[in-house]
Amino acid sequence: GILHVVPFLVIHMWDVVRDHLDIEGRTCKFLQDCLYTKYLHYSETARETVTPASMVVCLTEEVRAVAAGYADTVDSCRMLGRLFVLMYFILHTHPHETRWAVICVPFLMTVIGCCTGGSLVKIDELVEHTETRMVSLVHETCNKYEVIADYAQRPKMNELFHARTLDVRMARGKQRHMTRQLDYWARWLNSMFTCMCMALGAPKVIAG
Numbered sequence: 001g002i003l004h005v006v007p008f009l010v011i012h013m014w015d016v017v018r019d020h021l022d023i024e025g026r027t028c029k030f031l032q033d034c035l036y037t038k039y040l041h042y043s044e045t046a047r048e049t050v051t052p053a054s055m056v057v058c059l060t061e062e063v064r065a066v067a068a069g070y071a072d073t074v075d076s077c078r079m080l081g082r083l084f085v086l087m088y089f090i091l092h093t094h095p096h097e098t099r100w101a102v103i104c105v106p107f108l109m110t111v112i113g114c115c116t117g118g119s120l121v122k123i124d125e126l127v128e129h130t131e132t133r134m135v136s137l138v139h140e141t142c143n144k145y146e147v148i149a150d151y152a153q154r155p156k157m158n159e160l161f162h163a164r165t166l167d168v169r170m171a172r173g174k175q176r177h178m179t180r181q182l183d184y185w186a187r188w189l190n191s192m193f194t195c196m197c198m199a200l201g202a203p204k205v206i207a208g
Contacts, residue, residue: 023070023071023074024068024070025067027070027071028063028067031063031066031067032063035058035059035063036059039055051132051136051139053133053135053139054132054136056139057128057131057132061128061131062128065124083106101193101196101197104193105189105193108189109185109186109189112185116178116182119178120178120179120182123171123174123175123178126171126174126175127168127171127175129171130164130167130168130170133164133167134161134164134165134168137157137160137164138161141157141161
């Protein structure tokens with residue numbers, strides 16, 4: 001009973017320590033500070049090429065995404081360690097029956113990641129572009145509200161904003177769809193290889 005509780009306690013304590021380390025939060029703050037400081041030292045020509053909307057999106061959305069990616073990379077190292085332990089255990093207990101699965105699953109996951117990585121990057125760039133256009137329209141509306149009101153352009157601005165928010169919704173929908181497909185690829189591989197291992201090992205179990 002103690003051997004069952006102690007590992008869980010250690011894992012819980014490590015998760016608490018990891019929350020206090022706040023790797024993602026520290027990384028996000030560091031990137032925001034660096035980006036803001038760099039912008040303050042831009043020349044006049046360089047500042048003209050960067051819109052306020054781009055800065056807002058970078059300091060809020062993009063920096064957070066980069067920090068989350070770094071934190072996910074650290075978690076991936078932990079997951080790889082767990083994967084190697086499981087692979088060693090499987091190969092040690094069933095060296096002949098499961099060797100093909102241990103080799104095929106990581107290979108197929110790597111191929112799928114390489115084939116879909118470019119598409120995921122393009123969708124992320126599309127989301128960034130649409131969000132920047134939406135924030136840019138809001139910024140322009142706030143700065144030129146009196147002109148918009150004097151020339152009765154509120155309906156036109158509403159149409160433009162509706163189109164921009166629709167673009168953002170469609171881009172985020174594509175992003176969610178791609179992420180879900182990648183998640184289900186891993187689940188399908190897990191289910192199929194588990195089924196194949198059970199089917200191949202069943203005759204030996206029945207035979208004793």
